[in-house]
Amino acid sequence: MPVELVKCGMCGKATVVEQGGRHVxxxxxxxxxxxxxxxxxxxxxxxxxxxxxxxxxxxxxxxENKITHLVDNGYFSLALRGLRPYDR
Ligand SMILES: [Zn+2]
Structure with missing residues (x-):
């Protein structure tokens, strides 16, 4: 399984995850x-x-970045229908 080096969306530290996996x-x-x-x-x-x-x-x-992390990682595609992704 290929892996990639990413920044953890919760703490910001570098971490290795499976390619396409959540950045945590x-x-x-x-x-x-x-x-x-x-x-x-x-x-x-x-x-x-x-x-x-x-x-x-x-x-x-x-x-706020932690909530963004959850949304970016597809946690709330269904549950968060009412959530506006960004303040615009
Ligand atoms: Zn972390």
Missing amino acids: CPMCLDEEHRLYVSVRTLIRDHEGDGLSIKDVAEMLEVD
Whole structure:
């Protein structure tokens, strides 16, 4: 399986992942999953509010880049239909 060197979307450290895989290092896998569950719950509670990534980051008090990381990695293709990817 080919691998590639990428920057972890959660902590920013360089890490090796399978090609085409999510850009997350082994240290951050648990945190990534917990954050995903938190965001999913938040979105469900605010369905139709059209939350932006920034709104979600502020409500959960986490780095906006981490939410962007989840969205970029396809976590919310279905669950996050109401989420605006960027503040425009
Ligand atoms: Zn990491």
